Amino acid sequence: AQKVTQAQTEISVVEKEDVTLDCVYETRDTTYYLFWYKQPPSGELVFLIRRNSFDEQNEISGRYSWNFQKSTSSFNFTITASQVVDSAVYFCALSVYNFNKFYFGSGTKLNVKP
């Protein structure tokens, strides 16, 4: 069975602080894909990044970075120098090779205060 756990329900930081959102996944499949989505207060779901199970290279995109570690089944997301506009709920998700099903974590609500 597949499962995604986001243990941090809510995080509050002050603007310009760095913050890491944790994601731990479970799957027995060897081919799988991991995703992060952002849901701002307006409610839409915004795709941030995708990683496949064969690519453990970390990725940096501006203030965002992702750390994928198969050894600990984790795919953590770090925001550097957070901004108020980063306030949102962030979801981690998992899909196995055929994309028939996606499994979402319960989300982490990030509050960035000015």
Add this chain to the structure above:
Amino acid sequence: NAGVTQTPKFRVLKTGQSMTLLCAQDMNHEYMYWYRQDPGMGLRLIHYSVGEGTTAKGEVPDGYNVSRLKKQNFLLGLESAAPSQTSVYFCASITPAEGWGEQFFGPGTRLTVL
């Protein structure tokens, strides 16, 4: 391109009433999904479709039916609404061969069952 659209955006039902939510995509995507989002529980997959004329159950299918008579449309039906079906419903679509599973989401439908 409009992307993924959902109709209606809001709806209030009384217990026992029926309704159909429409999801339409203009990206010629093969796969389509229906999710529900409840506070603290992330997105849970209700039903999905991997092509026109095919549907399958997701994680929480009870109380819902779906149909995919046309490739671009995916309908979610509630035959006898219950208060437990009060939720925000999201539709999504992908073409597996492109974009490695990045889901394109609709704006959501907020359903309240009294």
